[in-house]
Amino acid sequence: MNLLGKSFSVLILLLSVVFMVLALAVNASHRNWRDMVLADDGLKAQIEAYERTNDQLREARARTQADLDREKAARRTALAALQTQLDQLESQLRESESTVQQLQAKNTELAQLDRSRAEELEKLTAETTLLRSQIRKEQQDRDTLFAETLKLTDDMNELRGIVQLQQDRNDQLLTQVTRYKEVVDAAGLNINDPLDGAPPERNGSVLVINRPRKLVEVSIGYDDGLREGHFLEVTRGGRYVTRLRVRETEPDRSVAEILNDYSEGTIQEGDRVDTTIE
Structure with missing residues (x-):
């Protein structure tokens, strides 16, 4: 065997040793990835635990949002009812004031008319007997107007009583609102705070x-x-x-x-x- 043949033999021997070492290293580092995924504390169990936690957080957030929506709806309903009641009272008060003004104007007109008829009656008293029938008619007209005046006066007094009742009720409401505000301020509360004690969105x-x-x-x-x-x-x-x-x-x-x-x-x-x- 010449020198070249010996060199090839030695090279083949070295390569065989190298391949054997690589094979042993690969065999030693081999892992069963399926067992790692399906083990009790493996990757699949960890992913399932994370999914359960995420579902719980979603449910908690949904319940919290539902509670908040119900509370907002309740507050809007209560405020709308109070505003409607206040608008009705203000409308009634304005209508009563307008009616009183109209009655006062009509009463003034009737009073002036009554004085005018009284003056005419005094003049007719001095006239002849031929004019007595006309005087009696004027007297009847005056009595009718007087009766109307009395009726309108009674109506006006009744409306004044209604206006006074409305004013008293308005004063009571204002007193109650003032008292509620004093109680809220004394308790350190804020009317914009949610009723369930949760903080506002900040x-x-x-x-x-x-x-x-x-x-x-x-x-x-x-x-x-x-x-x-x-x-x-x-x-x-x-x-x-x-x-x-x-x-x-x-x-x-x-x-x-x-x-x-x-x-x-x-x-x-x-x-x-x-x-x-x-």
């Missing part, structure tokens, strides 16, 4: 984070409708991060506690804060 941002105490300071506060115990949702770029519970409020900012049970990420300064998430 948004702000995270200002300061105290990680050792699990507290954050946000840019919305008491003037925005926040109260102690309200919940806030934190997002970043449209992605849910965590939930906060308000502990202290100031007019333009609040201090809230980080709820780790709802955390899906690490909260950062500048994250968006919403009272509700649509």
